[in-house]
Amino acid sequence: MSIASDLIRGNTDTIILGHLLNGDSYGYKINKSILQKTDGLYELKEATLYSAFKRLEESGLISSYWGDEATGARRRYYTVTPAGRQAYFNMKTDWQNAKEIIDLLIEEDAGL
Amino acid sequence: MSIASDLIRGNTDTIILGHLLNGDSYGYKINKSILQKTDGLYELKEATLYSAFKRLEESGLISSYWGDEATGARRRYYTVTPAGRQAYFNMKTDWQNAKEIIDLLIEEDAGL
DNA sequence: CATAATACTTCGCCTGTCAAGGTATATTTT
DNA sequence: AAAATATACCTTGACAGGCGAAGTATTATG
Numbered sequence: 001m002s003i004a005s006d007l008i009r010g011n012t013d014t015i016i017l018g019h020l021l022n023g024d025s026y027g028y029k030i031n032k033s034i035l036q037k038t039d040g041l042y043e044l045k046e047a048t049l050y051s052a053f054k055r056l057e058e059s060g061l062i063s064s065y066w067g068d069e070a071t072g073a074r075r076r077y078y079t080v081t082p083a084g085r086q087a088y089f090n091m092k093t094d095w096q097n098a099k100e101i102i103d104l105l106i107e108e109d110a111g112l
Numbered sequence: 113m114s115i116a117s118d119l120i121r122g123n124t125d126t127i128i129l130g131h132l133l134n135g136d137s138y139g140y141k142i143n144k145s146i147l148q149k150t151d152g153l154y155e156l157k158e159a160t161l162y163s164a165f166k167r168l169e170e171s172g173l174i175s176s177y178w179g180d181e182a183t184g185a186r187r188r189y190y191t192v193t194p195a196g197r198q199a200y201f202n203m204k205t206d207w208q209n210a211k212e213i214i215d216l217l218i219e220e221d222a223g224l
Numbered sequence: 225c226a227t228a229a230t231a232c233t234t235c236g237c238c239t240g241t242c243a244a245g246g247t248a249t250a251t252t253t254t
Numbered sequence: 255a256a257a258a259t260a261t262a263c264c265t266t267g268a269c270a271g272g273c274g275a276a277g278t279a280t281t282a283t284g
Contacts, residue, residue: 003206003209003210003213003214004122004206004210005122005240005241005242005270006121006122006240006241006270006271007121007122007123007206007207007210007214008210008214008241009118009119009121009122009239009240009241009271010116010117010118010119010121010240011119011214011217011218012240012241014218015214015217015218018217018218018219018220019220021220022220022221026262026263027262027263028261028262028263029262034217037216037217038213038216038217041213042213042217044241045241045242045243046242046263046264047241047242047243047244047264047265047266048240048241048242050263050264050265051240051241051242051265052240052241055239055240071249071250072249072250072251072261072262073248073249073250073260073261073262073263074248074249074262074263075261075262075263076262076263088220091218092218094115094116094119095119095214095218097115098115098116098119098120099211101115101150101153101154102115102119102120102123102127102207104149104150105123105127105130105146105149105150105154106123106126106127106130106204106207107130108130108131108133108134108200109134117239117271117272117273118239118240118272120272121240121270121271121272122271124271124272138231138232139231139232140230140231140232141231156272157272157273157274158231158232158233158273159233159234159235159272159273159274159275160271160272160273162232162233162234163234163271163272163273164271164272167270167271183280183281184230184231184280184281184282185229185230185231185232185279185280185281186231186232186279186280187230187231187232188231188232
């Protein structure tokens with residue numbers, strides 16, 4: 001029971017921003033956290049995740065820096081910018097609205 | 113207050129099938145009906161609508177026939193096939209599941 | 225008679241997802 | 255010690271769906 005690409009689409013950015021609002025984090029961890037939250041039902045594909053980071057950073061919604069771990073693989077941490085914070089709340093509202101409209105339109109018993 | 117393309121994506125087929133389950137209809141009318149249902153907030157773009165018809169017909173979920181109106185522009189009517197009916201219910205379930213997961217994941221207060 | 229409304233179609237662009245492949249380090253298993 | 259697994263990141267190219275734009279044709283309206 002996964003989510004079709006076309007249904008998740010448009011929500012990855014919001015998901016990532018939402019995660020980062022809890023504090024800076026990095027790709028691998030965010031994805032594991034998603035897995036955990038969904039009880040193993042869902043995780044972002046790596047390519048999707050990293051292309052989302054790139055997109056978000058290019059549009060100024062997040063910024064990044066390299067962690068200084070003494071050991072283990074290097075990690076690139078991300079922070080939400082003020083613009084990103086604002087964008088997150090807008091995206092959430094968009095999602096709430098979209099959900100309502102889609103729910104209304106999907107129903108087979110038209111009020112028509 | 114429209115819906116972003118990426119949020120509607122993956123739901124157009126379901127919306128169309130849902131509409132057609134009320135009885136055969138045609139593109140223009142379905143779109144007007146969507147406009148009405150949403151109080152003018154939303155309608156599918158023509159190109160989106162007609163490419164969805166094509167996709168749905170090619171995958172055997174709907175079939176079409178020309179109306180025999182004596183007057184006015186010709187209309188191509190669509191019918192949901194049994195496979196289409198089944199697909200509709202599956203899509204609706206997928207949507208319900210996706211909604212829950214997305215709702216869970218976009219929240220900023222991680223249970224993490 | 226011009227404009228709008230009805231009705232459908234096609235082309236090509238854009239964007240986001242993803243499969244596949246690659247790099248590098250640390251830990252655990254055999 | 256070698257192999258396998260886990261951690262961690264990155265890139266490329268393909269694919270699919272939404273959509274802007276443009277076109278065709280008929281009927282109604284002002």
